Amino acid sequence: xxxxxVVSRSVAxxxxxxxxxxxxxxxxxxxxxxxxxxxxFEVLDxxxxxxxxxxxxxxxxxxxxxxxxxxxxxxxxxxxVGIVCNIESLGLLNHKLAVKVKCARDGGSIPSVAxxxxxxxxxxREAYDLFGMLFTGHPDMRRILCPExxxxxxxxxxxxxxxxxxxxxxxx
Amino acid sequence: MQELDTAxxxxxxxxxxxxxxxVIEKDLATEQMVLAMGPQHPSTHGVLKLECLTDGEVIxxxxxxxxxxxxCFEKCCENVDYPAIVPYTDRLDYLSGMNSExxxxxxxxxxxxxxxxxxxxxxxVIVAELNRxxxxxxxxGTYGIDLGAFTPFLFCFRDREIILGLLEWASGARMLYNxxxxxxxxxxxxxxxxxxxxxxxxxxxxxxxxLCNLLTENEIFxxxxxxxxxxxxxxAINYGWSGxxxxxxxxxxxxxxxxxxxxxxxLDFNVPVPDGKLSDVGDCLSxxxxxxxxxxxxxxxxxxxxxxxxxxxxxxxRSAIPKRIRPKAGEVYARAENPRGELGFxxxxxxxxxxxxxxxxxxxxxxxxxAMKDLSKGQLIPDLVAIIGSIDIVLGEVDR
Numbered sequence: 001x002x003x004x005x006v007v008s009r010s011v012a013x014x015x016x017x018x019x020x021x022x023x024x025x026x027x028x029x030x031x032x033x034x035x036x037x038x039x040x041f042e043v044l045d046x047x048x049x050x051x052x053x054x055x056x057x058x059x060x061x062x063x064x065x066x067x068x069x070x071x072x073x074x075x076x077x078x079x080x081v082g083i084v085c086n087i088e089s090l091g092l093l094n095h096k097l098a099v100k101v102k103c104a105r106d107g108g109s110i111p112s113v114a115x116x117x118x119x120x121x122x123x124x125r126e127a128y129d130l131f132g133m134l135f136t137g138h139p140d141m142r143r144i145l146c147p148e149x150x151x152x153x154x155x156x157x158x159x160x161x162x163x164x165x166x167x168x169x170x171x172x
Numbered sequence: 173m174q175e176l177d178t179a180x181x182x183x184x185x186x187x188x189x190x191x192x193x194x195v196i197e198k199d200l201a202t203e204q205m206v207l208a209m210g211p212q213h214p215s216t217h218g219v220l221k222l223e224c225l226t227d228g229e230v231i232x233x234x235x236x237x238x239x240x241x242x243x244c245f246e247k248c249c250e251n252v253d254y255p256a257i258v259p260y261t262d263r264l265d266y267l268s269g270m271n272s273e274x275x276x277x278x279x280x281x282x283x284x285x286x287x288x289x290x291x292x293x294x295x296x297v298i299v300a301e302l303n304r305x306x307x308x309x310x311x312x313g314t315y316g317i318d319l320g321a322f323t324p325f326l327f328c329f330r331d332r333e334i335i336l337g338l339l340e341w342a343s344g345a346r347m348l349y350n351x352x353x354x355x356x357x358x359x360x361x362x363x364x365x366x367x368x369x370x371x372x373x374x375x376x377x378x379x380x381x382x383l384c385n386l387l388t389e390n391e392i393f394x395x396x397x398x399x400x401x402x403x404x405x406x407x408a409i410n411y412g413w414s415g416x417x418x419x420x421x422x423x424x425x426x427x428x429x430x431x432x433x434x435x436x437x438x439l440d441f442n443v444p445v446p447d448g449k450l451s452d453v454g455d456c457l458s459x460x461x462x463x464x465x466x467x468x469x470x471x472x473x474x475x476x477x478x479x480x481x482x483x484x485x486x487x488x489x490r491s492a493i494p495k496r497i498r499p500k501a502g503e504v505y506a507r508a509e510n511p512r513g514e515l516g517f518x519x520x521x522x523x524x525x526x527x528x529x530x531x532x533x534x535x536x537x538x539x540x541x542x543a544m545k546d547l548s549k550g551q552l553i554p555d556l557v558a559i560i561g562s563i564d565i566v567l568g569e570v571d572r
Contacts, residue, residue, distance in 0.1 A: 035502055035503075036285075037282055037283060037502050037503060037504040038502070038503045038504050038505050040503075065409050065410065066409050066410075066412060067412055068412065068505070068507070068514065068516060068534065069505060069516050069518055069532070069534040071518045071530070071532040071534075072532075073520070073530055074530075084503070084518070086505045086516070086518070090409055090423075090425060091409075091423060091424075091425055091430075094430070098503075098505065117410060117412065118407075118410050118411040118412070118542065118543070119410070119411060119412030119539055119542070121542060122538065122539070122542040123539075130246070143239075144238060144239065145238060145239040145242045145571060145572070146239060146242065147239070154244060154247055155246060155247060155250075155530075
């Protein structure tokens, strides 16, 4: 954070929560990005993501008990895909934080946090369905919105729709 | 439900419902049967398929299959300008278009960091609350139909029609409004609009009581819903439930209060949660009650907005709308209290384009429905209908 910059209360709360996580996990997490609209940090050691998630949920000063949203993202220029999770402490400490996790674009995987927050279950399926990263340890890793036998991952920036699906012409 | 061991000869199943003990099967070897419910089943309120594994009348597992109404909302968003997404958001939750637009507008405005005229804020809140009542009326009416009560449905739709008429008068459309724009409104409200809204509030108050007498205090309805589909508060939060579903489990959480936006902090209203007297906290009846009580709170909000609203003199609903909407590079997650819960938009902008790099809608029904597996375990098939109805899904928002 820049010196002397006025930060809003919610960003300051997020920064305080981040400090606790950083203290515990050190180099496994990136520096804190204190922007006004959505303060976040990134998990650098992907394998530790479920541990960090569990720590965030159960630590007495964090209590992130509610995952509001999990969004899949395509970082085409970095040759990566990833997720961003908006997590907050509902009704307890009332702070929010966003977490980003990235993995390789082809055949990459991210450990699942469906066992930490049930919300992640369907959201991870959706991210897999649209971006194609696998979630290891997910209880039910199937497509959710597209049909099971759909080809490709529609929300990738370089997605080309298949010519035919069961004999039906797809592009129009 | 209780299962007694009979040394492999068969099973005896005893299901307890409230005080009555209902014996369903006795000394009968049963086998599992797959029962596909939907996608065209009337009680699924659209195109949802539930694959139920049943053991006699008891459901051992119900797996939802979605995507029948998937229209690639998020892909469409990446190909159109920011203002052109507004009509798409109407088509997410088509029963509460105003609320969806409101939520989307909040997200982009947060990214743009612009100030909205006060009158615009009040009009937004009025139309959103009117739409909330209309949406709850559909939820309550169709829930009655699911459980065999037809009359309340007719009452609900009669009153909903008045709201749709009012919203049509303001925006030109009955359900897909495109009224709340980024930074403002499409039009100011018509000159007599507020007077008519006030008339509606006066008209609707006793009608809401009548509806309660007809349905909420109906013994058959209560028997079908009380104690069914129980969800403890902790599990509900872990599942990411929001809106009337979460409040039905006794959690006093309303984004209009707890993460306030627009002019809601200035308004006086309650966040009703069940106290366990009329219903068991966390059951289907609680969720229904929360919706019924919320309509009354919405009426209060509308009345206050009309009183507090600045006059229309020199008012231009489009004055704060930027000429070219191109937010600075960054990300935002903004949300609003939809009739079905938290509708959030995650928007990523690269700072150069007039189109979002990524726009994700966090659908409340999608998240609420994901608890189906836990909710339906060990329930009876007719109770499954009561449970789905109480979730109040709109498949347009689930599938996007």
